[in-house]
Amino acid sequence: MTFTRRKICLMGAAAMGSALIPGISFADDPIRIIVPYPPGGPLDVTARAVAEEARADLGNIIVENKPGAGGNIGVDYVAKQSPDGKTIVMGALATHAVNPNLFSKLPYDPIKDFTPITLIAQTPNVLVITPKFSKETGIKNVKDLIAYAKKNPDKLNYASGGNGSAGHMSGELLKADSGIKLVHIPFKGAAAARMSVLAGDTDLIFDNLASASADIKAGKLIPLAVTTSFRAPALPDVPTMAEAGVPRFDISTWYAFFAPAGLNQKELDKLNKAFVKAIKSQSMAKRFETMGAQEKAGTPAELGSFVKEEMAKYKKIVAASGAKID
Known part of the structure; x- marks a missing residue:
């Protein structure tokens, strides 16, 4: 083989470039994690x-x-x-349990089109209102909210981070279980929804605990109840929705990693092992504590079973709410 001066220079430059970033091979494609929601959210x-x-x-x-x-x-x-292990998605309650029941037509099948990798964590939502709204309406707890809504039908609304979100389902479950009317106002992301409540444009929100915690601590939001069956360690004095008067109320936001269907066992084992190790790290433990989340890393089989259980659960909730998106 004949090496020209140009080829030798290019080979040298490539070698120098590789040396500048140790541990990364330019021949290998990076793994891409697709987050199906806007930046900055949980x-x-x-x-x-x-x-x-x-x-x-x-x-x-x-x-x-x-x-x-x-x-x-x-x-x-x-x-x-x-299904080569290079592209995975961070799925959630909405994408893999609610949307299949909420949307009339879904472009994917949450079971057949994906290989479960691992569940990551579960976190409660918290029902919050502003001090101004509380003063204007006299609402100080969930029972007050229900009583006010019954006396003033069609007057109250609630914001959410979008159709199918945990906040949306929490609002619909409250309506179904208490017999009240609330107008759902979906936003493009939980941050925008929370800002609308803080600005007084909407009345209340079932917000992610991690996202709402700073405004709760600052006194800008008043927590009325958490949506899980257990109290949140970050808000030990705040009752659950069941304790507050809405029996059997139990909704949590969860996150998980999925790959396209057909991922081979070797790649699946590699991804599961690495992600479970990362999720169980001390760094993530501290982050989950701040978020009020429970770490839930496990096996692909456990995630697969969990998704099927959640789909069945939210089929009933969506049906009871009457919500449907064409």
Whole structure:
């Protein structure tokens, strides 16, 4: 083989370039984690934190946001990618349990189109209102809210981070179980929804505990109840919805990693091992504590069974609410 001066220079430059970034091979594609929601939300923050921990075992990991249609756009994108372990999605309650029951037509099948990798965590939502709204309405707890709504039908509304979100389902379950009317106002992301409540444009929100905690501590939001069957360690004095007068109320936001269907066992084992290790790290434990979340890393089989159980659960909740999106 004849080497020209140009070829020798290019080979040298390539070698120098590789040496500048040890541990990363330019021949290997990075792993992409697709977050089907806007930047800055709980899923996005958690995905980036787990990716940072997992890089030591998996190499370069890139987190990309592909929001839209209640998370359906990003999830459908991953469903149609090659099952080579290079593209995974951070699915959630909405994308893999609620949307299949809420949307008349879904571009993906949450069971058939994905390979479960691991559950990540579960976190409660918290029902909050502003001090101003509380003063104007006299609402200080969930019973007050229900009584006010019954006396003033069609007057109250609630914000959510989008159709199919845990906040949306929490509002619909409250309506169904208490017999009150609340107008649902969906936003593009939980942050925008929370800002609408803080600004007084909407009345209340079932917000993610991690996202709402700063405003709760600052006195800008008043917590009325958490949505899980257990009290949140971060808010030990705040009752559960069941304790507050709405029996059997139990909704939590959860996050999990999925790959396209057909991922081979070797790649699945590698991803599961690395992500479980990252999720169970001390760094993530501290982050989960701040979020009020419970770490739930486990096996692919456990996640697969969990998703089926959640789909069955939310089929009943969506049906009871009467909510449907064409």
